[in-house]
Amino acid sequence: MVLVDLSTGEISRKPCPEHITRDYLGGRGLGDYILLKHLKKDVAPLDPENILIFAAGLLSGTKMITTGRLHVSARSPLTGLIGTSNSGGMFGSELKGCGILALVIVGKANKPVFINIRSEHVTIEDASTAWGLERKEAAAKLLELAGDEKARAAVIGPAGEKMVALASIMFGPGHACGRTGLGAVMGAKHLKGLVVRKTSSVAAATPAAAVPAVKDYLAKLKALPSWEQWTTLGSTDSVLWTHQMGGCAAKNHSQVTFAGAETASGSAFKDLIVKHRGCYNCPIRCKADIKIDRGRHTGFEGERGEYEPLATWGPKCGNADGLASVYLCNLCDDYGVDSIGAGNVVAFAIDLYERGILTPEDTGGLALTWGNTEAMEQLLQQITYRSTPLGDTLARGMREAARIIGRGAEQYAHLVKGLSMTFMDPRAFKASGLGYAVSNRGADFGYVYAKPEYAYTPQQALDAFGTAKAADRLSEEGKAAMVRQCMCANAVVDSLGICKIPQFGMLLDFNLEEAAKIVTAFTGQPVTGADLLLAGERIVNVERLFNFRFGATGRDDTLPEKFTTEPISEGPCQGSVINLAPMLQQFYALMGWEQDGTVSAAKIKQLGI
Template identity: 35%
Template sequence: MFGYTGKTLEIDLSGGTIEVEELPKEVLLSSIGGRGLNSFRFYAHANSLAEPLTPEAPLLIGVGPLTGTGLPASARFTVTARSPLTGIFGHSNAGGHWASELKFAGFDQVLLTGKSDKPVVLLIDDGDVRFVDAADVWGKGIRETTRILKKKLNAYDGQVLAIGPAGENGVKYSCVAANLTRICGRTGMGAVMGSKNLKAVVVRGRGSIRVADQKKFDTLASDLREQIEDHSGFEKRRKLGTTALMTGLNELGILPTRHFQEGTAEYIDQISGEHLMANYNVKNKSCFNCNVHCSRYYIAEGAQGEGPEYETLCTFTSRLGCDDAVFALRMNDLVNDAGLDSISSGESIGWAIECAEHGLISKDEADGLDLSWGNKQVIETLLGKIIKREGFGKLLAEGVKIASEKIGRGSEEYAFHVKGLELICGDPRGLKAYGLTYAIASRGADHLHAEPFFEIEGDPKEAKERFGTEEAANRLAWRGKAKLVHWSERMALLTDCLTMCKNIGLCMDILTFELSAELLKVGTGLQWDEATLKKALDTVLATEKEYNKRAGMTEKDDTLPHRFLKEPLTEGPTAGSIVELDKMLDEYRELE
């Protein structure tokens, strides 16, 4: 085949069986690849509704049809399972170099079921697939696990996908990580992997990916690369990555501060991406075949690593009322090595602090800790307790929905989640399309299922042409946002199917359906056109939403926490604004 390898590696960890399944072309044309192929096959699996942490529950890892080719920024992979955090459709993706290595090893997808009777590592070494004892890395962090496995397996040129102690201990929002810091952060895929006693998947491939029309494909890829570098936002993204959002959102009055009680941090200059660049960043890093090089390696007192991305930086600074950037760098190291989602852990801690502020959680219930804003020692202590599921951390490790239900006393009002998934560091009172996205996304409070970045940087005239009203480019307006989300929901899925970076394909508005269909046609040799592409995207979205219905979700679950619907911010450029969710939902459902 061209582009695709056309193969899924199926592993039964209970029986130790290894099989290779051919992927029919009709399945590929119905799902594209990556997240789409995962969702398609997960939904069809006989045990897709099994409890997430039971042996029979399936776990899929998928890459795209053009991953490993010359298509820039297409280096991501998706991990899919029923989420142990939410009980509904779960998936997460990350970049780096693991995805292309899986393609070079000959596979588009890995399907895992069962549970090993002891901790194991799965080694995929071209055509050789085998299990390796993981006793020497079980209990270790992701950094040390990677170091040991590369040496032990003589796989210095291989790529390691691993979980940390949080995944081993069943923290409901634990992560899977590749290349040390490329984190599949959301929905608890690390806990699913840990429940199977699978510590890591090590991949080494020596093959290559052919495309159907090399000359035309190279021309399209080269044009795309030029568009990226000519984009007005290229230099800023290269220098700051997503941390540029710290200053930008603060200026708009929607930087989450003290658990969304405020929208600006008076100490922004101490925690901004610009501050990190000037004082701690030492080099840029890149995912496979990406010309943006937006990741940053930093060195600071007590901290050294890659990142942080905006969500982690905001979480461990303004969201928890902390003004210390170096502390955030240290927490970035900690959560990445342990395999812990920074968004969910930060929201759980923020919820606890605000509940304590309102007298809903006592000091005794919190293991004697002083739950107050900016208390760095307590925040770090709580992270350690969450990772180990000890004391108060055992409750927080369940996620904010379950924790608030167990505490009760009205604490549920301060638990900021949708469908059980904790809210990101984006205040929807000043980003109305994002608010709609959080409400309707199939995995919960998620911006990446649509990423309607157009409402922040879009042109009013273009908004009128594309979405019917200039207000689609006004972040404080609700009109036009349903059409914007409907479009960007499909474009976000497309990037996940191509395993392309959303920051480039969607936020920079580089991809189009027409261009993507042409890339797929000349890349795979299959009969892709715009109509076939859009039909596949609609099929995958419908599949994910239908799965959630089977898991018990209804339209009543398409909502937002009370604060964002009823409590306007009182200061700054977003003062007085709330999310008019019902109006946007009515328009959105007319489009479905």
């Protein structure tokens, strides 16, 4: 591990004890462990003492496919709780190739700087000329300053510099640590970015066993019917699918279907793809660059976007111009702002305007009506640069904005623990709903990835969760067990540095049997799926203990009242509400927690935390 103190300029190395990688693996688990062990209770998210960790996964940068992932952790400026976010790209593999499992950053520089990592040499360098630049220009400037145009850069944009609570850290086009606002932590430290260049590839511990294990994993992926879908459209067609399921969050959760959802689905602009792209060592290559040849953004070239951001800037904002959503997602990347969180807060503002809670006087004359993409673009810029009173208010995140605006705005702020909700309606996907409530980072599908509720067969659900009804997304049966397993499995995959798309989106390997074969092959240490799930459980518990240190309680495991009291009024899920309380008690019991959601002393002891 490399420790960097930006206040003193000190840089030191420390070996990562073997028992830590055994218990926490790397990536997210390692970041969580460091935060729980070292971050004191009185440190605010934007204080210099907040600890910012860039951690590669245990398998990052190896010859295992899709292992370019990197995890960033700190106390979140958005939620005040665990800040945890994962990105693809090349940065994780480069960092690991420098022999660095984690870069641990504290302090605050007295001027803008970047951290330059060239194999084993780590230096802090002046980034004054990059300050103020947007993503593309900032990354290019840092590479120029580092004197190596082939290196990889991670940067913040203007949103991070201005400590917007929704600020992301960008690792390339479409590669972001977006959720929980960690870009603002970099801004507070005057850290514009990092540049990394490895000089060797990471050798697998047991290459003889690793090669066939990887081949077997890849062969299983290629044999799946979903291979074609993921390699051509990525996640994008799920926008239309969620609408068809009657479970989308259109117009800030006021509708579960949306006429025009198909415009934000990748099939609608498949013809615009210029080339497919992927992260480090990824044969799936789910990303794509497109060139727009129609509509208001004709001539625009950029990244195609993914399901959640496209859905957020599309149906959630009442916008039926999918190509405008593509453009706005790219703008979020350029500004260095979480494309989900920013789209959500814009949808929230539109909802308030349409209801008369925000007036033209509040918006400076901006007509924030559903689908007004020009107004959405202007508001996004105002949030990024905090250039108007409304922009500055929304830049604090939805929870704080609702508090400042008042006038009943709180009831339209759909969030959990300060993090705004992703696109699936909890009443239509009940495991995902429970997952939103209990997720340590707040209301986010990616924390639990409860895909078995709609992708498992009844027999698979019976075998895995004790009831065939767990495969019925509208049933509450078996969902506590499902969320427990999926949540722990996600913690493992984020810590190994593998992408969730092959592991969960395609293989549905939530018992981690396939992952265990890979870990065994690469480390030479035999592990089972159950061993890995135990590590995942430990990681989830560490995050929960961290949250409780900073004031969270079981009462934060909740959903906005709308979803527990107001039945869905249309579509295939008509009449559905989510009955959260019994699922929550079942979940706590399965986790071995107290009835009020506290992590029990017995659980802490059992997990060796």
